[in-house]
Amino acid sequence: MHSTMKLLRVKQPSVIPGFGITMGYSLLYLSLLVLIPVAMVFINTSSIGLPTFWEIVTTERVMAALKISFGTSFLAAAINVFLGFLMAWVLERYSFPGRKFIDGLIDLPFALPTAVAGITLTTLYAQNGWIGQLVAPLGIKISYTPLGITLALLFISFPFVVRTVQPVLQSMELEAEEAAACLGATQWQTFYKIIIPALLPALITGFALAFARALGEYGSVVFISGNMPMHTEIAPLLIRTKLEQYDYNGATAIAAVMLIISFLMLLFINFTQWWAGNREKTTG
Amino acid sequence: MNNPNHGRPGRESKAVRAILIAVALMAFVVVLVIPLVFVFVKAFEQGTGLYWAAISDPVALKAVKLTLTAVVIAVLFNTVFGLTAAWAIAKFSFKGRNVLITLIDLPFAISPVVAGLIFVLLFSTTHGLFAPLLNAWDLKIIFSTPGIILATLFVTLPFVARELIPLMEAQGTAEEEAALTLGASGWKTFRLITLPNIKWALLYGVMLTAARAAGEFGAVSVVSGHIRGLTNTIPLHVEILYNEYKFTAAFAVASLLTFIALLNLIIKNVADWKMEKQNQVSNP
Numbered sequence: 001m002h003s004t005m006k007l008l009r010v011k012q013p014s015v016i017p018g019f020g021i022t023m024g025y026s027l028l029y030l031s032l033l034v035l036i037p038v039a040m041v042f043i044n045t046s047s048i049g050l051p052t053f054w055e056i057v058t059t060e061r062v063m064a065a066l067k068i069s070f071g072t073s074f075l076a077a078a079i080n081v082f083l084g085f086l087m088a089w090v091l092e093r094y095s096f097p098g099r100k101f102i103d104g105l106i107d108l109p110f111a112l113p114t115a116v117a118g119i120t121l122t123t124l125y126a127q128n129g130w131i132g133q134l135v136a137p138l139g140i141k142i143s144y145t146p147l148g149i150t151l152a153l154l155f156i157s158f159p160f161v162v163r164t165v166q167p168v169l170q171s172m173e174l175e176a177e178e179a180a181a182c183l184g185a186t187q188w189q190t191f192y193k194i195i196i197p198a199l200l201p202a203l204i205t206g207f208a209l210a211f212a213r214a215l216g217e218y219g220s221v222v223f224i225s226g227n228m229p230m231h232t233e234i235a236p237l238l239i240r241t242k243l244e245q246y247d248y249n250g251a252t253a254i255a256a257v258m259l260i261i262s263f264l265m266l267l268f269i270n271f272t273q274w275w276a277g278n279r280e281k282t283t284g
Numbered sequence: 285m286n287n288p289n290h291g292r293p294g295r296e297s298k299a300v301r302a303i304l305i306a307v308a309l310m311a312f313v314v315v316l317v318i319p320l321v322f323v324f325v326k327a328f329e330q331g332t333g334l335y336w337a338a339i340s341d342p343v344a345l346k347a348v349k350l351t352l353t354a355v356v357i358a359v360l361f362n363t364v365f366g367l368t369a370a371w372a373i374a375k376f377s378f379k380g381r382n383v384l385i386t387l388i389d390l391p392f393a394i395s396p397v398v399a400g401l402i403f404v405l406l407f408s409t410t411h412g413l414f415a416p417l418l419n420a421w422d423l424k425i426i427f428s429t430p431g432i433i434l435a436t437l438f439v440t441l442p443f444v445a446r447e448l449i450p451l452m453e454a455q456g457t458a459e460e461e462a463a464l465t466l467g468a469s470g471w472k473t474f475r476l477i478t479l480p481n482i483k484w485a486l487l488y489g490v491m492l493t494a495a496r497a498a499g500e501f502g503a504v505s506v507v508s509g510h511i512r513g514l515t516n517t518i519p520l521h522v523e524i525l526y527n528e529y530k531f532t533a534a535f536a537v538a539s540l541l542t543f544i545a546l547l548n549l550i551i552k553n554v555a556d557w558k559m560e561k562q563n564q565v566s567n568p
Contacts, residue, residue, distance in 0.1 A: 011378035016460055017470035022372035029365050030387055033438055037402040038390065040413060044405055083311055090308040094301055102309075104553045108316050111545040111552075113499025114396075115519035116538040119526045120319045123326065130322065131314075158315055177295075187295050216395025218502035219519070223526065236397040240506060243401065248411045255398045262393045266386060 038259065045256040048249050056253040061229050062238065066257070069235040072146055073214035076153035080210050081203055083154075084161025091162075092169040106163070109156045114219025121152050122223040144226030149234065152224045153214040160213065161206030168202045201276030205269055212265040216258065323542050326535035338525075338536035346514075347521040348540075350429065351498050354436040354517065358497040359490055361437060366444025366489060371474070373445075374452030375460065385449065392442045399438050400506025403431060427509030432517065435503040440493045447489035448482055451559075455481055484562070488555040495548045499541055 011019065045053055056062065091103050109117065125132045125142035132142055142148045172195075180190045218236040225232040233241075235254060242251040296304075328335055338344065369388060373381060391399065406413050407425035418425065425431045459481070463473040479486075501519040508515040516524065518541060525534035 010380075011376055014376055014457070015464055016375050016457055017464075018474075019372060019376050019378075022368040023378075026365065026369040026372055026384070029361075030369075030384075033434075033441060034387060034390055037406055037438070038394075040402055040405045041398070083315075086304065086308050087311065090305050094305055096305055102312055104549060105312075105316055105320075107549055107552060108320060108545065111495055111548040113495075113501060113519050113538075113541045113545070115499070115501040115522050116323065116541050116545075117319070118501075119522065119534055119538060120323050120326075123531065124319060124322050130318065155315055155319065181295060190295070212393055216393075216398070218395065218397050218505070223523075236395050236502065239397050239401060243404065243506060246410075248405070251401055252405065255401050258395055258398055262390075262395070262398075266389060266393045270382075270386060 041252060041256050041259055044248075044252045048253065052249070053253050053256070056250050057257060061233070062235075062250075062254060064230045065233050065235045065238040065254075068146060068149070068231075068233065069215055072149045072153055072234075073211050073217075076150050076157055076214050077207050077210035079150075079154055080157050080161050081207050084158065084206060084210075085165055085199070085203065087162045088165035088169055092166055106159050109158050114156065114217065115223075117155060117220040118152070118223035121155060121220065122148075125151065125224065143224050144228075144232060146232060148224040148226075149221055149232060152220045153217060156217055156220050157210035157214045160210040161203065164202045164206035164209065165199055168199055172198060201272055201279065205272045205276070208265060208269045208272065212262065212269070215261065215265075320542070323535055323539055326532065327539040329535075330532045334532055335536045335539075338530075338533035339540065341533075343516070344518075344521055344537055347516045347518050347537075350432065350515070351517045351519075353429070354433055354500075354504075355494050355497040357433050358436045358440045359493050362440050362493050363444050363486075363490055365441065366448055367486075369445045370448035370452050371478075373449050374455075375457050388442050388445050390442075391438050391440075392446075396439060396500065396502025397506055400435050400503040403434050403438070403503075403507055407431060407434075426507050428515060431507040432504050432515060435507045436497045436500055439500055439503050440496045443492040443496065444486065444489035447485045447492070451482055451485045452478070481562075484555040484558045488552055491548055491551045495544055498544055 048056075087106065091099060091106075122143050123129050125148055127133065127136055127141070127143070129143075135142065140147075142151065176194050176198075177190050180194055185193070216236060218234075218240075221234055222237055225234060225237070227233050227237055229238075235258060239251045239254050239258075242248075242254070369384075373384060404412065404426055407415075407418060409415050409418050409424065409426065412418070412426070417423075425434070459477050460473050463477050464470075468476070498517075499519055500517070501523075504517055505520060505523070508517070508520060518537060522534050522538050522541075525531075525537065
């Protein structure tokens with residue numbers, strides 16, 4: 001009897017007041033602003049019907065857009081794993097003039113509006129831009145190519161890996177590395193067997209966050225990509241184009257695909273963080 | 285930060301360390317510094333006269349007004365939501381807590397264009413779920429200010445909550461419970477105990493909300509209809525100027541947003557520093 005009552009209890013007893021009203025308000029707000037709107041995408045998709053949905057999603061243009069979005073986002077996130085790790089390492093392990101200033105500026109891509117990043121990077125990497133004209137003689141075109149898209153995504157997802165790795169580096173105990181040194185490990189061995197495993201969850205989380213952000217990115221990419229269908233058209237832009245042509249079904253279908261992927265990424269990130277927490281408990 | 289690893293002589297040779305720092309610095313400059321400097325160089329390229337003309341242009345000022353409206357409303361509603369949700373989540377333990385946290389993170393994970401699409405599916409006067417209702421009352425949400433406000437509310441929903449929840453969780457309930465045993469009401473406890481403890485995180489969350497609300501591009505782009513002077517926010521105005529090849533004017537207006545971004549970064553660093561000092565005082 002007592003254990004059944006315990007199972008039925010949703011909330012632990014507490015002396016702190018206000019649970020009812022805060023929960024109620026939060027749930028109401030979330031339902032109105034998040035749950036119902038997001039559900040609309042799936043309701044509309046189901047009213048389109050699965051066969052039509054599949055037909056829309058597998059058209060050449062849509063598949064190309066999804067491929068471009070995925071490919072460039074993956075590449076940008078992967079490069080940022082290395083760059084971000086390097087940045088975090090240098091910031092946390094070494095001291096040099098300007099370190100604090102650099103640390104403070106890392107979040108710039110978070111804070112900068114995407115439209116500003118978009119026009120800045122496009123003009124910067126255009127054929128006659130500061131950087132564009134440096135590589136033009138080599139025959140490399142950056143703006144209006146997938147390379148340009150990747151660079152823009154690199155910019156906006158830059159802080160993610162840095163900020164997930166930094167706290168782990170900060171709280172890492174050097175004793176493990178020193179012990180390895182005493183036991184005769186070379187620097188590389190220490191790096192591969194002690195440091196990388198400790199940082200792996202943070203690196204994976206950072207990658208997933210960067211990838212998820214890059215996938216959905218619109219503002220900073222839409223200027224530099226040139227938006228040529230089949231070549232540099234990203235999925236978010238295709239949604240927008242279909243909306244402008246009043247192809248609501250098409251737009252909804254692609255949006256549904258992107259939503260499902262966002263959910264999966266969220267779940268993956270939460271799982272990775274749970275896994276990291278669990279690891280700490282067993283090895284702690 | 286409080287990192288005992290800074291400058292601690294590691295096993296890497298000075299040369300390796302120097303190279304790593306140099307590469308990191310180069311990446312930092314190319315990825316972050318050059319674009320930042322570029323915005324201002326381009327904005328003032330044709331002199332301060334043109335800069336002021338671009339900013340004080342009536343259409344630009346209307347865009348500023350619309351953006352400010354969106355920012356104020358987003359900050360007000362989402363701060364209230366953030367505080368109530370953080371109170372419910374951090375001070376109590378109940379089933380479904382993690383689901384609630386994931387729900388709050390949802391707008392963060394969704395592409396801005398999908399976010400805009402969601403509200404079009406609800407409130408479009410031709411295809412929306414509420415179309416008959418809206419037409420009956422001659423209300424316009426999409427392609428009008430309310431749509432922009434809604435889209436902005438959606439994308440800025442998580443920021444305050446995300447900042448407060450971990451902090452309030454870490455701070456626990458001991459102080460509030462002590463206040464309650466001394467006879468304070470729930471509201472008084474919140475005002476005099478909880479609020480001062482979270483003030484820096486709250487400030488930063490509000491700043492993030494405001495900055496994101498001002499800079500939001502993708503979602504607003506979908507719902508606004510781009511009607512000049514009526515439904516254009518600052519980022520949309522930047523896009524229009526850029527697409528009309530009025531580059532200097534576009535960068536001039538963009539520089540406004542960049543100032544906000546830099547202010548954002550400064551406040552973040554101040555808030556971080558203050559929170560650390562607060563932490564040191566309570567955990568000597």
